[in-house]
Amino acid sequence: MALGRPAAALRNGVTTTGLRPLAPTPMQTHRLASGGFVDRSRPLPFVFDGRAMTGLAGDTLASALLANGVRLVGRSFKYHRPRGILSAGSEEPNALVELRAGARREPNTRATGIELFDGLVAESQNRWPSLHFDMLAINAWFSPFIKAGFYYKTFMWPASLWENLYEPLIRRAAGLGRAAGEEDPDHYEKAFAFCDVLVVGSGPAGLAAALAAGRGGARVILCEEDFALGGRLLSERKEVDGVEGHVWAARAVAELQSMPEVRILPRSTVFGAYDHGTYGAVERVADHLSVPPGHLPRQRGWRIVAKRCVLASGAIERPMVFAGNDLPGVMLAGAVRSYLNRFAVAPGRRAVVYTSGDDGWRTLVDLARAGVEVAALVDTRPAVDESLIALARSHDVRTVLGAEVLRARGFQSLAAVEIGASDGRIERIACDLLAMSNGWNPALHLTAHLGGRPRWDDSLAAFVPGTVPSGMAVAGAAAGKLALAEALADGVRLGSEAAAACGFAGPAIPVAAETERTGSAPLWRAPKRGANKAFVDLQNDVTVADVALAHREGFRAVEHLKRYTTLGMATDQGKTSNLPGLAIMAALSGRTIPEVGATVFRPPYTPVAIGALAGHHRGKDFRPTRRSPVHAWAQARGAVFVEAGLWLRQQYFPRAGERDWLETVKREVATVRGGVGLCDVSTLGKIDIQGADAAEFLERVYVNGWKSLAIGRARYGLMLREDGFVLDDGTTSRLGEEHFVMTTTTASAAKVMQHLEFCRQVLWPELDVQMTPVTEQWAQLAVAGPRSREALRAVVDNAHDLSNEAFPYLAAGEVTVGGGVPARLFRISFSGELAYELAVPASFGEAAAEAIMAAGAPFGIAPYGTEALSAMRIEKGHVAGNELNGQTTARDLGLGGMMSTKKDFVGRLMAKRSALVDPDRPMLAGFRPVRLSDRLRAGAHFLPLGAPASAEHDEGHMTSAAFSPTLGSWIGLGLIRRGAERVGERVRALDPVRGGDVEVEICSPVFVDPAGERLRG
């Protein structure tokens, strides 16, 4: 078992990273003796910063570290200040670690979201040389110089130093974790799901909604980012329906699991809301295992389409802002209750509770119950309800009302807090834990992903969902309903309404919970003392002083504040910092929080690995690979393949003893020009066109005429875009009165198909014509060379006369081969030789290729690839993809004469635009090196002889070049100003990229057999 190995390694004192533990395994000193949802029978060994420790199944890395008494977890981004654990959820700004090692190392992973597994290895980040002794903590001393905007002010000049000096320095000093730097060994997948009701979150509101919808029979998907279902019911000691909340949650989950139409996805974060009920989610399928089993992806990216969505994403607690509020030991009160109640961990020994609302008071009860000494409860409000005072008294906890925490003290961890009473007295209280609460923000992010604007609710002192995406309803704390009874009722109502909207009406069975006090009066005032140590954004090290600086310098608009200070721009996206930042700016500028406004939430809600979005589409699987029907045959013949778009084409067929590709290509060309060769042209696009108006349709899409084409004949055609530039070319043959078969270039097949469908359906819907792409239905083989007729004679059935008289150049027709196999034969030539293309049904492709090879053997037949094909087409001056580059007109390519003046066709008018008929435009010409041994390269630019190599002297460029075995030198095609008029003139072909500088002579683009006698023979 792979899972057992790291444990064994740890027992031997060696970690999976190969390091010896620095200290002996500490005990779980802060683990409570009982309670929680951890499995004390399943201890899990793990390693943090080289120290071997033990946690329990059910722990997060954060709870396991706290159980082991680890409070210092990382160093901060800018000032390298010691940081601990603030929260117990995905909002965590501080406790970021590098998880795993080697190729699986994952930086900036929130310890609060990592499910502990056997053999887990994590490292703290942004510290050097060690977490406890960090050299760059000296940054904190220089903090007055590196406050907000310092990049813009300090590193402005000279610009040349940016790349070489400033940026590397900043990156080293102010950074987060290190990426693995190796290829990810795991695989990821994409999944798609459709449902009636998507429920986001499995807290009380989410479970109630899923139950109500599921009981009505709706198809429900319930997504929960945590590995445990139940949300705050696992962290609070509250009763639901007369039982403990977690018991009710477990029963609800069991009932949901029994429903066949309900799917529960734990460890799955819904990270984005998209148009028309589409949601993105990432499921961490195997993140809780040390190595994913081979059959499981590491993560799965879900695209969920839901008719209705109930957003029950809960709320995020707000921190207090005061000097030293970033010290390890300062925690959110709700997180303290999570560690106590869910994980059975005491995050400290002596605590102070600091709150501005009733909700915070329950913390003292949970702390006292767990045996943690509560030194004091500080409430910012001057008066609270008598029942709260009585509660504190019953636990013998001292209460301080109308007071504030002015400063937290401690070296690498909290040691004491200074309390400022309303009468101005300052008192110091020793403690190692401060549980703070300044109210809750609804986690309404998904409501805003499609442009919805949150609304400020004065009674809650929080933003609540404003306009929400169509089909979404927000339930429970996410809607600002913080009391449990309200959240449950909300879930039941919205779950059954969502199901009913999809046609699944069910009973809305109410769920009972006790009433509770949720009064609060959040403290927004910016502290007067220690503003440069009072952190607003813990992850990006933004302090109250930075916000004040932004205010002084005029960056007061919310989006300016954000960008100037980087507030809320870290990987936590300001989940705990945005509102305090807005509130302090509001206080400084004398406005209300809603007047300052809120920044826009965008997906993803939490960071998503690119791998989960890519799925299996990476490396060679990024795009599909298309293989010709004779691919295996060519492979057996030793072909070297080249990628051409999605296709793998046969580039050349080397033989033993040939030194390089050029020698092979020379031989292949000589074989075709001297005997016969075979080339696979199956990748060319083929479109079958039929209908009474098929000829009329071709008249309109091609520049040349088609009505006159006789049955059994082929013709070269040229197509323009409507803007007058060339779209594509190819040969189209008439097989019957109402039946044509068109060929397109390999690269443009899909584009041409879309264009033709546009013409047929949108431009001329009245035409009676239909078309079908048949590229993959036919294997097409070019048989070229003076002996090609003789070779084909043994393949095509005898009933068909192949003589020059019966089947002349540009003949096309249906034949049979190999004793009755239906085939199509075209006498067309790309090489300029006597040549045919034989099309057979794809499944006969390899048999046909073998038959042709056998029949051609007496004439020395050889297969040839795209390199030889290209060399021969350049010899013949045929244009191809390099010339049909979307910027050339028919006239540019010397094909202007093809454009009919007797009919309308796509592109006719726009091709007449003055700039497109300018005689100075670059036009197609041939090029030969003056010194025959010189090599020509495509991409070289033409300059007049003696002219400086500058843009104003540029006359065009070489589009294609090849070594011509027929001429014994390099030749090229290119586009040069007034090309056709300049035959015989010499110019310079300059290729500064590859250092080529060659004198060339302009010539006709047709190098071989300009009269075309060979192909008619």
Add this chain to the structure above:
Amino acid sequence: MRIPCPHCGERDVQEFSYLGDAGVVRPEGSDASIAAMHDYVHLRDNPAGPHRELWYHAAGCHAWLVVTRDTRTHAILSAESARAAGLARRVAVGAGEA
């Protein structure tokens, strides 16, 4: 986005490719002017609100569709076959001439 193809049902936007304004009409015939063709090829409005536009169901039935979409909200108000819409328009124009 989800586009309700009249042939295939509601499908993900990834199956479609976008062209643009469905309202422009190609100037047909030998007597069409370059100016009219220029407008047809290059000039488009950019409305905030309902917009009739052409989408091609490339990874589906190969139908060109006229989709009416609110550019502010992406709400899709209708989707119909472009060919059927074109034929209907020609019938209407023909009736008007008669």
